[in-house]
Amino acid sequence: MKNFDKLLEKINEEFKLEGVPHIQRSFLAMSKLSKKLGISIQFGSQESDYVSDWFARRSKASALCVGSLFEAAYYYDAEFWTVKIPIIFGVVQAEAYDALDMPKVNVELISKNDNKSRSYALFWADCMDFSYGISDLQSSHDDSFGIQLLGAGFEELRSATSALLAQKVNKRAIMNARMALEMFMKSYLAMKGNIDEKGARNLGHDLHKALKKVSQVSGKSFPKDVYDSLELYPSINERYSEQKVSTQEIASCYNFALSMGAFVTRTVTDRNILSQVLGG
Structure with missing residues (x-):
């Protein structure tokens, strides 16, 4: 060398x-x-x-400390497990289970169950597309309103991840996930729906309204159960209140926020590991 x-x-x-x-x-x-x-x-x-x-x-x-490109919290068997997305340059075959910091016996249980294996593969694909998409956009030095919102959502999601991977889960992670979701949806609308800061303010903190707008602009149809799941997120007025939710509910909110972030980065970059997972 x-x-x-x-x-x-x-x-x-x-x-x-x-x-x-x-x-x-x-x-x-x-x-x-x-x-x-x-x-x-x-x-x-x-x-x-x-x-x-x-x-x-x-x-x-x-x-001198570099570390992983991105870390996420995967919910399995009543616990959150670290998913570490490695830094890769060029074309390398990435293995989904290599990213999962979990005892081998549990990994094998997931891999042998079709539903659980698919669920994890989709989660991993979201992590890959989101993290590498964010990295691409940061390297472009684009300082537009939409990119700023995406960055704000990224910080909220990282805060949620840290709270979930703590020795004792901090349930305020659900508020971070809520804010991440809001930022990601507004980011998409800023980049693809041409809304400006005033337009973002007009949406307020209404997640239902924002998701309907994303659906309208993107042409992507979100099933009714996705809209229903928005009820799990706390309102912005509860940001100073104790969060009384189950870890399973937090995981659901966190996962959807991550998937929305990945949806945005797939739209504005060429990152799309998800298509390979779905195709496989």
């Missing part, structure tokens, strides 16, 4: 001129290398380790 060195020197000089923070350099360099050399680099591979080490010897110590 010594042939990487000259390219990495050139890429690093570009980063210096652009003022790219040290914490982002190894991640962005892997993407550039993948494109320039026409190779696939998966996070955790020898190639990615080499690049990370190359930048580690040239970076501020606190900037």
Whole structure:
């Protein structure tokens, strides 16, 4: 991998001129290398380790932690389990169950049950499309109203994930999921329905109204049970109140918020692992 060195020197000089923070350099360099050399680099591979080490010897110590691209909380057997989406560059075969941080015996139980296996595969596809779609959009430096709303929804979803993966589930995660859903729907309408800040304010915090508008603009039909499930979300007026809901209800709200975020990113990027899962 010594042939990487000259390219990495050139890429690093570009980063210096652009003022790219040290914490982002190894991640962005892997993407550039993948494109320039026409190779696939998966996070955790020898190639990615080499690049990370190359930048580690040239970076501020606190900037060396990269981690997963995205983490989500998958509900199974009365618990939330971490789903870690790896950083991948180029074309690599991603395995859904590799992302699930769960004892092997439980993974096997899921994989052998058609309904549970499909449910997890769809959840994983949403995680992949959402996380890589968000990454693509962040790299584009688009600062439009719709992208800002999408970013706000992403932060709310991350807060919900942290609350669900805590040792004791924080039920306020359902409020984060609610806000994420609202932001994602308004983001879609801003990018595809041409609503501006005034239009977003006119929608208020009415999830039913926003979902109907998304359906109207996209042509996507949401079944009645999806509209009914919106009743599980707390109203915005309850944001300072204790949330008295079951973990199963929180999981349902979280999953739909994630799926809406993935729906938005699939619409505005070319990320669509879901189509492969459904096709399979």
